[in-house]
Amino acid sequence: MTAPPAVETVDLCKSYGGVAVLDRLTMRVARGTVHALLGPNGAGKTTTVRILATLTAPDGGTARVDGHDVVREQRRVRRVISLAGQHAALDDGQTGRENLEMMARLAGRSRAGARRRAAELLERFDLVDAAGRRVATYSGGMRRRLDLAASLVGEPSVIFLDEPTTGLDPRSRQALWDVVGELAATGVSVLLTTQYLEEADRLADRVAVLHGGRLAAEGTAAELKHRYGAQRLQLTLRDAASFAAVDRGLGDRVTHRDPARRDLEVATDGSAPGIRDLLDEVDPDRRAVAAFTVRSATLDDVFLTLTGRPVTADREVAHV
Structure with missing residues (x-):
């Protein structure tokens, strides 16, 4: 049994x-x-x-x-x-x-x-x-x-x-x-x-x-x-104006943004063609992006995708 x-x-x-x-x-x-x-x-x-x-x-x-x-x-x-x-x-x-x-x-x-x-x-x-x-x-x-x-x-x-x-x-x-x-x-x-x-x-x-x-x-x-994380393309922009323009162009596709570091993250399938297409889309003149990194998804990415907010967002709210 x-x-x-x-x-x-x-x-x-x-x-x-x-x-x-x-x-x-x-x-x-x-x-x-x-x-x-x-x-x-x-x-x-x-x-x-x-x-x-x-x-x-x-x-x-x-x-x-x-x-x-x-x-x-x-x-x-x-x-x-x-x-x-x-x-x-x-x-x-x-x-x-x-x-x-x-x-x-x-x-x-x-x-x-x-x-x-x-x-x-x-x-x-x-x-x-x-x-x-x-x-x-x-x-x-x-x-x-x-x-x-x-x-x-x-x-x-x-x-x-x-x-x-x-x-x-x-x-x-x-x-x-x-x-x-x-x-x-x-x-x-x-x-x-x-x-x-x-x-x-x-x-x-x-x-x-x-x-x-x-x-x-x-x-x-x-x-x-x-299932929920996909790959992440992290973009480091050359200056504040480039950061603002790329952030505005990507809109709700941005999964993480750090204005102080001028970093943006966007989901990608991790393939070379997919990454090339994204870079061409956000930086057609090749002047805005200073550096980029492709990384694997973490549980933080899964959490953000499923709940719509970072894991630390509600630390001060009472436990239920």
Whole structure:
């Protein structure tokens, strides 16, 4: 008998104050994979996670985790999941070891079992040397690692990571990426929401882009780049007048503009004839373009194509 997917939503709906945050969202997360949810703030990422974690009830549709309905079988869902949110849920007054032992005891382990599990996780997350220190003295990266360790005390089969690396420095982010990769390798299913496209590109087996509460696109990072990114021709113009003229001529075909650097980008098929045609179109006299570069699409390009705005455009908007 085929096992159910780790996560499945069908026509999931949720509104706040008459505003639809999720609009018939349907998606599936395969077992033992990392599935990334991308989207600007307000797209519905955190609301999706809260519904799947039984923290918020949907207005319509269905959602299942490990085969269990998140509304009718909340207790069963809670037994198989763990949630690591955007802010570490730790007791600053306790040591790292005490935090983990407390979580293990709450999860039903004996005192000796809690000590063993805490020791395992401290070793796994490279926190042995800091185990006896109060969490208030931890760096941001150490706190995130401890929070993730705490979320694994109960050995969940599905873990939700809601923007886990927000605010971390590059080294701490890299360390957390390594841990997420290890989790998936052991069979844990990971649903990751993130604002960092490099993170999704690096970690995710599949990527889902949410926009306006709907699934705008889904696939592997490579598939999405091929389908929505195309190639990019970057033009550097000789002066401000040339920049303005070429920008005006290309109109809405421009995918990125940087007036300070006098750079414009436009989608292209990457072929030599296509690039020649574009250069002849924008610079028939060969006086306006100082340099050009052809580059492959990134997830940033996919995001911009699907949502109509850069990934950083809404950083100050409240999460929903």
